[in-house]
């Protein structure tokens with residue numbers, strides 16, 4: 001009888017208890033798989049289909065070669081070349097959207113400027129770009145992974161997004177430090193103005209290294225710099241107002257400046273004298289002429305330090321973009 005009871009217990013165990021233990025284990029495994037699938041699916045889902053803008057043809061200016069790469073992979077190289085990875089995530093996101101907009105604009109308006117390429121890697125012509133290997137090598141070893149991941153997140157989390165005005169991508173100019181107020185495009189390059197590029201003020205840029213700078217020349221050095229373009233320049237340094245700022249732009253940058261017998265644009269003075277911006281004043285002390293400069297760059301469109309300063313104060317990337325570009329929308333590229 002005991003034996004029979006024992007058998008019954010063993011059978012109950014086999015039939016009911018053991019399967020439930022295995023089932024639990026299987027359920028657990030299934031849950032892990034499910035989580036992994038969700039993660040993989042997430043990655044799948046966030047991949048934006050750029051349709052005709054999937055790949056861009058990058059013209060390498062040093063080798064005159066053209067490389068075709070996925071647009072966001074190209075943008076990892078642009079954002080990491082154009083903005084310090086130490087900047088706030090929202091500033092990096094704004095930079096990613098601005099750079100993507102600039103890229104799409106170049107694709108649409110390239111006009112064969114870069115042979116077979118859509119855009120080049122020269123910051124003086126289009127926008128800066130750096131390969132992943134070169135980028136990683138220039139960062140300290142202990143921050144390589146975290147910096148790169150941050151750049152990738154800034155680009156990936158804004159996939160497909162660009163800035164439009166009247167339903168078309170804008171010419172998304174940007175620069176380093178506006179010195180507190182941005183400049184309009186026509187004051188820098190002449191021509192027609194862009195309705196979305198107005199003078200806007202931003203607080204907090206004075207805390208960044210490019211905000212203040214000075215350049216000092218002897219009289220002779222100054223004359224030589226000017227003579228590289230204007231051979232007939234003469235300055236009588238004994239005369240009062242021998243150097244004089246004759247007009248300012250709306251953003252208080254130098255529009256025109258007189259050096260002795262010549263008058264040149266502030267933008268030309270900036271390039272001839274190597275000043276960081278056209279927001280400058282000067283002092284003459286004996287043989288020395290000192291230029292005191294505020295801000296860094298042409299001043300048009302988004303200020304990168306302004307973007308970082310806004311992000312630090314709590315602004316999101318769309319707020320930052322809407323601050324620097326007037327009357328625009330942040331939309332998906334396929335909705336053009």
Ligand SMILES: [Zn+2]
Pocket residue numbers: 114119120121122125126127
């Ligand atoms: Zn270019």
